[in-house]
Amino acid sequence: MYKILIVEDDMVIAKTVKTHLESWGYEVEYITDFQNVMSHFVSYDPQLVLLDISLPFVNGFTLCNEIRKLSKVPIIFISSASDNMNIVMAISMGGDDFIAKPFDLTILTSKVQALLRRTYDFTGQTNLLEHRGAIVNTNDATLTYNGQKIDLTKNDQKILHVLLENKGKTVSRDVLMTRLWETDSFIDDNTLTVNINRLRKKLEAIGLHDFIKTKKGLGYLVD
Numbered sequence: 001m002y003k004i005l006i007v008e009d010d011m012v013i014a015k016t017v018k019t020h021l022e023s024w025g026y027e028v029e030y031i032t033d034f035q036n037v038m039s040h041f042v043s044y045d046p047q048l049v050l051l052d053i054s055l056p057f058v059n060g061f062t063l064c065n066e067i068r069k070l071s072k073v074p075i076i077f078i079s080s081a082s083d084n085m086n087i088v089m090a091i092s093m094g095g096d097d098f099i100a101k102p103f104d105l106t107i108l109t110s111k112v113q114a115l116l117r118r119t120y121d122f123t124g125q126t127n128l129l130e131h132r133g134a135i136v137n138t139n140d141a142t143l144t145y146n147g148q149k150i151d152l153t154k155n156d157q158k159i160l161h162v163l164l165e166n167k168g169k170t171v172s173r174d175v176l177m178t179r180l181w182e183t184d185s186f187i188d189d190n191t192l193t194v195n196i197n198r199l200r201k202k203l204e205a206i207g208l209h210d211f212i213k214t215k216k217g218l219g220y221l222v223d
Contacts, residue, residue: 001025001026001027002047002048002120003027003029003045003046003047003048004021004027004029004046004048004112005028005050006018006028006029006030006031006049007037007050007051007052007060008030008052008078009031009034009052009054009055009056010052011030014031016105017030017050017105020105020108020109021109024109026112029044034055034056035056037058037063038063038066038067039130041067042128042130043130045128046073047074047119048073048076048112048115048119049067049073049074049076050108050112051063051064051075051076051077051078051095052077052078052079053081053086053090054080060077061089064090065094067094068093068094069144070137074097074116074119075095075096076095076097076112077090077095077097077098078098078101078103080101080102097111099111129160129161131167131211132208132222133145133146134203134208136152136157136160136161136164138157141154143160143206145208146206146207148206148207150205155180156198156202158179159180159199159212160199162175163220163222164222166221167221170215171220173192173220175219176219177191180192196212196220200212
């Protein structure tokens with residue numbers, strides 16, 4: 001089931017669109033806290049975003065730009081500001097389509113279906129993990145924090161994936177080694193330490209200090 005996030009401050013429109021798209025089998029949420037749109041985007045991890053231009057605190061163009069730093073998720077702008085300049089701006093900022101208000105729900109549904117089909121028939125879905133403002137995109141093996149993006153090695157990504165899946169819990173060195181090298185056979189214990197230290201240096205270089213904590217004699221955790 002595809003997940004759709006509606007970023008629209010007119011609650012009548014947001015609720016109407018949610019109800020309609022749910023009748024077509026989609027899982028749908030709409031934003032109510034417009035000061036924390038990006039946090040909700042990351043935690044919900046939608047496969048499509050419906051985005052208004054005029055919003056409280058930050059406009060849709062800025063939000064689209066922020067989303068594009070993290071994800072290639074399809075974005076459809078929905079706005080009454082449908083002059084040519086806004087349409088061009090919406091597409092140039094990374095939007096995939098534009099629907100002018102007022103709109104017909106059947107037209108909206110057909111555009112949603114077409115865009116989802118084009119995007120995911122062959123490429124699969126997005127996968128974002130977030131902690132303390134750091135966002136790991138497991139599709140393109142990157143980590144973004146405060147506007148900075150770093151590339152992750154295969155082992156970097158596996159370490160972060162395991163630790164973020166178990167936020168607040170200590171993950172043993174044995175579990176990490178098994179996940180990294182997919183074997184129960186002997187691996188030099190120092191090899192994991194080298195990988196962890198290398199990853200920590202990458203994270204510290206972009207301001208993520210003490211992101212991975214060591215529990216002496218037990219393992220590692222993020223909390």
